[in-house]
Amino acid sequence: MTTTHRSPALVADSVEAAVEALRERGLRASAARRLVLEALFGAEGPLSAERLAEGLEGRLPRSDLASVYRNLETLEEVGLVRHVHLGHGPGLYALAAPEHEYLVCESCHAVRSVAKEELDEIRGQVLERFGFEARFTHFPLVGLCPDCIEESRDHEGGPNAHP
Amino acid sequence: MTTTHRSPALVADSVEAAVEALRERGLRASAARRLVLEALFGAEGPLSAERLAEGLEGRLPRSDLASVYRNLETLEEVGLVRHVHLGHGPGLYALAAPEHEYLVCESCHAVRSVAKEELDEIRGQVLERFGFEARFTHFPLVGLCPDCIEESRDHEGGPNAHP
DNA sequence: CTGGTTGCAAAACCTTTGCAAAGTC
DNA sequence: GACTTTGCAAAGGTTTTGCAACCAG
Numbered sequence: 001m002t003t004t005h006r007s008p009a010l011v012a013d014s015v016e017a018a019v020e021a022l023r024e025r026g027l028r029a030s031a032a033r034r035l036v037l038e039a040l041f042g043a044e045g046p047l048s049a050e051r052l053a054e055g056l057e058g059r060l061p062r063s064d065l066a067s068v069y070r071n072l073e074t075l076e077e078v079g080l081v082r083h084v085h086l087g088h089g090p091g092l093y094a095l096a097a098p099e100h101e102y103l104v105c106e107s108c109h110a111v112r113s114v115a116k117e118e119l120d121e122i123r124g125q126v127l128e129r130f131g132f133e134a135r136f137t138h139f140p141l142v143g144l145c146p147d148c149i150e151e152s153r154d155h156e157g158g159p160n161a162h163p
Numbered sequence: 164m165t166t167t168h169r170s171p172a173l174v175a176d177s178v179e180a181a182v183e184a185l186r187e188r189g190l191r192a193s194a195a196r197r198l199v200l201e202a203l204f205g206a207e208g209p210l211s212a213e214r215l216a217e218g219l220e221g222r223l224p225r226s227d228l229a230s231v232y233r234n235l236e237t238l239e240e241v242g243l244v245r246h247v248h249l250g251h252g253p254g255l256y257a258l259a260a261p262e263h264e265y266l267v268c269e270s271c272h273a274v275r276s277v278a279k280e281e282l283d284e285i286r287g288q289v290l291e292r293f294g295f296e297a298r299f300t301h302f303p304l305v306g307l308c309p310d311c312i313e314e315s316r317d318h319e320g321g322p323n324a325h326p
Numbered sequence: 327c328t329g330g331t332t333g334c335a336a337a338a339c340c341t342t343t344g345c346a347a348a349g350t351c
Numbered sequence: 352g353a354c355t356t357t358g359c360a361a362a363g364g365t366t367t368t369g370c371a372a373c374c375a376g
Binding site: 085103105106112114118121122125126129130131132133134135136138139140141142143144145146149 | 248266268269275277281284285288289292293294295296297298299301302303304305306307308309312
């Protein structure tokens with residue numbers, strides 16, 4: 001698949017609600033699928049397929065990696081799940097709602113997750129200037145975080161900076 | 164490699180100037196290396212390692228893919244080359260100077276390349292609000308392009324939109 | 327029972343690495 | 352001649368696919 005079908009984020013506030021959404025589309029609630037949903041509902045941040053397959057280090061039963069990928073794909077088509085690329089590593093998956101957007105530091109790889117609204121003002125600027133509606137859900141906004149900006153400022157000045 | 168060394172963009176206005184920069188660092192100007200540089204100097208947009216290895220569909224002699232990757236890495240360390248990830252495909256490589264930043268449409272995958280300065284105002288907003296110094300050189304600004312915004316507007320309204 | 331789903335194996339895709347042979351300075 | 356770089360082969364990490372067995376509705 002080149003582009004996963006873009007479905008509007010589907011709000012489900014529990015595994016059972018999500019399962020219901022699946023059933024409405026003729027999809028089934030297998031054990032493996034429930035496990036993925038349970039993990040995502042309990043997660044703090046986005047998770048890799050591998051961690052999901054390993055049952056979050058044993059806290060949940062493990063399942064087959066290929067099935068996890070297939071389930072994530074299905075859940076994404078339905079609109080329950082999103083994946084994000086926070087760098088060069090594997091893609092990371094999370095519930096589609098609530099919608100998070102991400103800022104990632106190119107230098108130290110710190111990830112800051114923010115609510116969609118926090119970026120609305122910037123989205124407005126981008127729309128005005130380029131006609132583009134920016135989304136930082138699938139690919140994050142990448143740059144230098146405050147700490148790394150400071151660090152690079154210190155280095156570039158050399159030992160005699162701030163005279 | 165997790166992170167390629169961040170070197171300041173090195174300005175070279177010709178293959179020979181680039182070769183000179185290489186020699187200054189004790190690096191050699193092999194045929195394969197020159198080919199990569201020639202291709203990049205002649206290119207309109209960023210190119211994949213694979214296209215480079217194939218000599219741009221035969222317009223240049225072809226070389227080994229592994230060597231192309233090694234050369235791109237070297238050139239990137241020196242600061243002559245940058246790579247950008249414009250989606251799910253392979254990374255794409257271009258000369259580091261002039262500095263381009265990219266806007267990519269998540270829906271139709273259209274790529275708009277803009278000069279760094281065009282994004283300075285937005286960079287300023289992001290810095291003010293989040294303390295982040297945004298860079299759209301390595302990962303682009305992703306969103307919906309004007310055409311796709313319009314298209315999604317048409318669809319969401321249904322057949323009786325615009326009454 | 328019917329068709330969606332799983333598990334396993336294998337492949338695909340992009341990128342990196344080991345190593346002897348070849349090339350550059 | 353010393354040291355870098357190449358070409359080939361093989362492996363590594365992530366994701367996809369084929370297919371028979373399995374399970375949910």
